[in-house]
Amino acid sequence: xxxxxxxxxxxxxxxxxxxxxSIISFSIIHIAPGDPAELLLTGPxxxxxxxxxxxxxxxxxxxxxxxxxxxxxxxQVLSGDLxxxxxxxxxxxxxxxxxxxxxxxxxxxxxxxTLLIAIPGGIIAALAKDTWKDDLSRFFSLFGVSIPNFxxxxxxxxxxxxxxDILPVGGYGEGGDLTHMILPALTLGTSSAAVLMRLxxxxxxxxxxxxxxxxxxxxxxxxxxxxxxxxxKNAFIPVVTMMGLSFGxxxxxxxxxxxxxAWPGIGNLMVSSIYSRDYPMIQGTLLFVAGIFVIINLLxxxxxxxxxxRLRYDKRNL
Amino acid sequence: MIKGIxxxxxxxxxxxxxxxxxxxxxxxxxxxxxxxxxxxxxxxxSPSSEYPFxxxxxxxxxxxxxxxxxxxxxxxxxxxIGISFIAGTLIGSxxxxxxxxxxxxxxxxxxxxxxxxxxxxxxxxAGIFGGNMTGLIIALSIVEWTAYAxxxxxxxxxxxxxDYIAVSRMMGGRAPYILRHHILPNIxxxxxxxxxxxxxxxxxxxxxxxxxxxxxxxxxxxxxxxNEGRLFLQSAxxxxxxxxxxxxxxxxxxxxxGDGLRDIFxxxxxxxxxxxx
Amino acid sequence: xxxxxxxxxxxxxxxxxxxxxxxVDMDILDxxxxxxxxxxxxxKSLLANSLLGLLPRDAKVCGKVHMDGKExxxxxxxxxxxxxxxKIGLVFQNPSASLNPVFTMHNQLYETLKYSNKPSxxxxxxxLLKKTGIKNPLRRLSQYPHQLSGGMKQRxxxxxxxxxxxxxxxxxxPTNGLxxxxxxxxxxxxxxxxxxxxxxLITHDLNVASNLSDKIAVMYAGELVEIAPxxxxxxxxxxxxxxxxxASHPEKEMIPIPGFTPQLTQRPHGCRFHPRCALACRKCxxxxxxxxxxxxxxxxxxxACA
Numbered sequence: 073x074x075x076x077x078x079x080x081x082x083x084x085x086x087x088x089x090x091x092x093x094s095i096i097s098f099s100i101i102h103i104a105p106g107d108p109a110e111l112l113l114t115g116p117x118x119x120x121x122x123x124x125x126x127x128x129x130x131x132x133x134x135x136x137x138x139x140x141x142x143x144x145x146x147x148q149v150l151s152g153d154l155x156x157x158x159x160x161x162x163x164x165x166x167x168x169x170x171x172x173x174x175x176x177x178x179x180x181x182x183x184x185x186t187l188l189i190a191i192p193g194g195i196i197a198a199l200a201k202d203t204w205k206d207d208l209s210r211f212f213s214l215f216g217v218s219i220p221n222f223x224x225x226x227x228x229x230x231x232x233x234x235x236x237d238i239l240p241v242g243g244y245g246e247g248g249d250l251t252h253m254i255l256p257a258l259t260l261g262t263s264s265a266a267v268l269m270r271l272x273x274x275x276x277x278x279x280x281x282x283x284x285x286x287x288x289x290x291x292x293x294x295x296x297x298x299x300x301x302x303x304x305k306n307a308f309i310p311v312v313t314m315m316g317l318s319f320g321x322x323x324x325x326x327x328x329x330x331x332x333x334a335w336p337g338i339g340n341l342m343v344s345s346i347y348s349r350d351y352p353m354i355q356g357t358l359l360f361v362a363g364i365f366v367i368i369n370l371l372x373x374x375x376x377x378x379x380x381x382r383l384r385y386d387k388r389n390l
Numbered sequence: 391m392i393k394g395i396x397x398x399x400x401x402x403x404x405x406x407x408x409x410x411x412x413x414x415x416x417x418x419x420x421x422x423x424x425x426x427x428x429x430x431x432x433x434x435x436s437p438s439s440e441y442p443f444x445x446x447x448x449x450x451x452x453x454x455x456x457x458x459x460x461x462x463x464x465x466x467x468x469x470x471i472g473i474s475f476i477a478g479t480l481i482g483s484x485x486x487x488x489x490x491x492x493x494x495x496x497x498x499x500x501x502x503x504x505x506x507x508x509x510x511x512x513x514x515x516a517g518i519f520g521g522n523m524t525g526l527i528i529a530l531s532i533v534e535w536t537a538y539a540x541x542x543x544x545x546x547x548x549x550x551x552x553d554y555i556a557v558s559r560m561m562g563g564r565a566p567y568i569l570r571h572h573i574l575p576n577i578x579x580x581x582x583x584x585x586x587x588x589x590x591x592x593x594x595x596x597x598x599x600x601x602x603x604x605x606x607x608x609x610x611x612x613x614x615x616x617n618e619g620r621l622f623l624q625s626a627x628x629x630x631x632x633x634x635x636x637x638x639x640x641x642x643x644x645x646x647x648g649d650g651l652r653d654i655f656x657x658x659x660x661x662x663x664x665x666x667x
Numbered sequence: 668x669x670x671x672x673x674x675x676x677x678x679x680x681x682x683x684x685x686x687x688x689x690x691v692d693m694d695i696l697d698x699x700x701x702x703x704x705x706x707x708x709x710x711k712s713l714l715a716n717s718l719l720g721l722l723p724r725d726a727k728v729c730g731k732v733h734m735d736g737k738e739x740x741x742x743x744x745x746x747x748x749x750x751x752x753x754k755i756g757l758v759f760q761n762p763s764a765s766l767n768p769v770f771t772m773h774n775q776l777y778e779t780l781k782y783s784n785k786p787s788x789x790x791x792x793x794x795l796l797k798k799t800g801i802k803n804p805l806r807r808l809s810q811y812p813h814q815l816s817g818g819m820k821q822r823x824x825x826x827x828x829x830x831x832x833x834x835x836x837x838x839x840x841p842t843n844g845l846x847x848x849x850x851x852x853x854x855x856x857x858x859x860x861x862x863x864x865x866x867x868l869i870t871h872d873l874n875v876a877s878n879l880s881d882k883i884a885v886m887y888a889g890e891l892v893e894i895a896p897x898x899x900x901x902x903x904x905x906x907x908x909x910x911x912x913x914a915s916h917p918e919k920e921m922i923p924i925p926g927f928t929p930q931l932t933q934r935p936h937g938c939r940f941h942p943r944c945a946l947a948c949r950k951c952x953x954x955x956x957x958x959x960x961x962x963x964x965x966x967x968x969x970x971a972c973a
Contacts, residue, residue, distance in 0.1 A: 092502030220597050226634075284766060288767070292752025294782060305769050327598075361507055
């Protein structure tokens with residue numbers, strides 16, 4: 073019952089944020105100085121014919137007052153219509169969903185890699201604190217967040233696809249098969265692991281300091297229970313939160329990684345729609361991506377409340 | 391030895407950053423060639439004594455370009471952090487000080503921006519501006535400023551509610567005095583940490599956007615150079631390799647420094663912890 | 668049954684080595700309630716932790732502790748596990764911190780019983796809880812620590828301590844932070860346990876000490892300065908610190924002891940109490956007194972009194 077009320081409150085608070093998000097997504101074109109129609113039709117060889125621009129302006133409704141434009145768009149969006157792509161004349165929504173599916177697959181595999189590296193790494197670093205293992209883990213983490221992901225991607229391609237020739241250089245394969253996913257997922261996964269490893273370590277160290285660990289030992293419990301059960305269950309709570317934020321990190325990384333590996337995901341879609349000034353696609357993608365981001369954060373908060381019994385039952389914290 | 395104030399991370403960070411800054415500053419003298427000079431019969435040469443980092447697809451000396459690109463990256467980083475710092479701190483502090491509905495509105499506004507994954511929105515803004523340095527700086531500033539707003543708002547709120555502020559007011563202390571003596575000391579350390587780490591993040595993001603062709607295009611920039619080298623990955627990997635290494639070194643420097651600073655300001659004594667009771 | 672000889676616990680600090688526990692000698696007999704009284708920071712809790720081998724990694728321990736004839740300080744980790752819980756139990760200060768917040772009480776009690784190879788049936792758990800005065804034991808078992816009141820948590824902590832049926836139960840400040848009425852009930856409960864096993868009670872609450880103890884030891888600045896049977900201690904304390912401690916009690920004259928407890932790095936030379944002692948003489952400033960036997964079962968560390 074308490075959980076439900078908490079959920080409702082959180083969802084309610086989302087509405088102003090989502091509204092703002094929609095405004096930003098819609099009006100992003102106006103950030104740059106200059107006329108939107110001109111901007112959209114300006115190619116590398118200069119401004120287009122003023123007549124064409126004028127027609128375009130009318131067709132797109134840029135001559136309407138802002139709030140009318142926005143209102144019309146919002147109504148369409150709420151009924152599920154995100155407009156049509158300038159480039160392909162296909163529905164924006166369809167393209168977004170299709171591409172997001174590809175990104176989602178990539179994200180899941182990346183997350184698996186991340187967890188496989190970060191969790192044991194962080195635990196070992198914490199248990200071997202102040203030894204060389206700990207220092208190594210710290211260096212890996214710092215290094216991992218300092219590497220530009222595009223460069224790392226190309227290095228991986230150089231090593232695995234070119235020198236060793238055991239994996240493909242890029243592309244989607246047949247509907248996203250594993251061999252095509254490994255390199256991009258590994259690239260994304262290792263950077264995200266760099267961050268998560270630090271968190272796992274500090275979370276576990278924090279927990280090990282608590283009296284209930286000492287008390288568990290004092291009761292004669294074997295060490296593997298003290299660490300494996302008592303320490304880890306507490307230490308994982310913030311890690312689950314971080315996993316959600318990791319997904320955001322992966323989403324950000326997708327912009328570049330999908331370009332490097334020619335993976336047809338949402339990051340790739342965003343980039344190509346910016347190149348081609350495909351305005352409805354840009355609006356739609358921004359809106360969608362923000363929406364996903366917001367939902368993930370909500371899920372993370374909920375899972376946090378669920379995992380920590382103090383938050384589940386204690387009204388005061390909500 | 392001022393052991394308390396310096397630690398190993400900070401030192402490593404300062405050395406790396408110092409090296410890059412030095413190279414950036416002395417680039418006009420250090421660079422063996424003009425970074426923009428093309429030379430069509432010297433294309434894609436491997437590193438040699440004449441061209442220590444080799445040449446790119448237009449015959450330009452990569453070492454020279456890399457050195458000049460350092461200036462660009464540091465400039466972009468500095469500008470973005472500077473703008474974000476000023477705008478963010480001002481907005482955050484004023485919002486917290488004003489409180490009430492002003493504060494609420496500003497926070498909703500910030501939340502709105504934060505709802506987007508940073509790369510997407512930076513991409514959109516930089517793209518709309520058409521791919522030049524100004525657009526890049528604006529785009530990245532729009533993403534970065536929120537961190538400063540949050541931190542300064544937090545500090546101001548914390549201090550605002552403390553009793554000694556009420557006492558200070560009663561004794562006639564006015565806003566500027568309170569600002570200087572109570573708020574500033576609290577705020578400096580977290581701001582310093584996020585500025586340092588932010589510098590690293592901005593340089594990475596700028597390189598990423600330039601890699602996509604939406605950042606700097608007229609002058610050499612590390613990310614843009616990696617993009618140029620991508621077509622020659624197999625035949626001339628050195629073209630994309632060297633700019634990338636420099637990105638790593640620079641960002642690593644800022645991360646080491648920030649990490650070290652964070653350890654100092656939030657002391658959790660790692661080696662010397664004992665409990666006494 | 669438990670005999671401690673020359674127990675020292677030392678750490679390295681930026682200001683040099685510090686010894687929070689310095690040459691402690693004492694004996695605890697079978698089924699005896701032995702109380703250590705002292706202010707916060709005098710080293711009592713470290714002493715308790717050292718008896719279970721639970722000191723932090725950088726602690727240096729020396730001395731000898733014999734339990735039923737066997738020396739335990741030199742045990743390896745694996746052998747310690749047989750002692751912890753089974754032979755010596757420990758109830759921590761502040762049960763809010765020593766109960767794991769993410770597991771139910773049932774979970775924590777069950778594992779304690781299981782890993783000590785004691786019967787872990789539901790009936791057994793219920794009877795254990797009843798013994799520590801917990802009403803509605805079945806309901807309480809399904810709850811999490813934060814859902815229990817302070818007194819209830821303390822009872823649980825004690826239940827976990829005796830669940831493994833140790834020969835000695837160490838209770839570190841069991842009444843700390845509890846309301847007066849709850850305090851009385853806990854003391855009542857502890858006195859019932861008195862008949863079954865030895866208890867090493869650590870407290871700074873004189874009322875609790877007087878109600879439960881067979882023997883009293885007073886700790887100051889890492890050392891034991893007086894050991895006496897409880898009755899004679901409260902009638903006539905011998906060490907100046909002891910008498911001033913009793914005099915400072917709200918129910919007596921409430922005279923505070925002048926000065927402050929010395930920091931670990933700034934212990935006075937000679938007798939550690941001399942700066943605050945009304946009876947101090949020149950010898951007290953320069954020579955460090957040893958623990959001397961004055962009467963049958965009474966020991967004092969003081970030049971003026973011995």
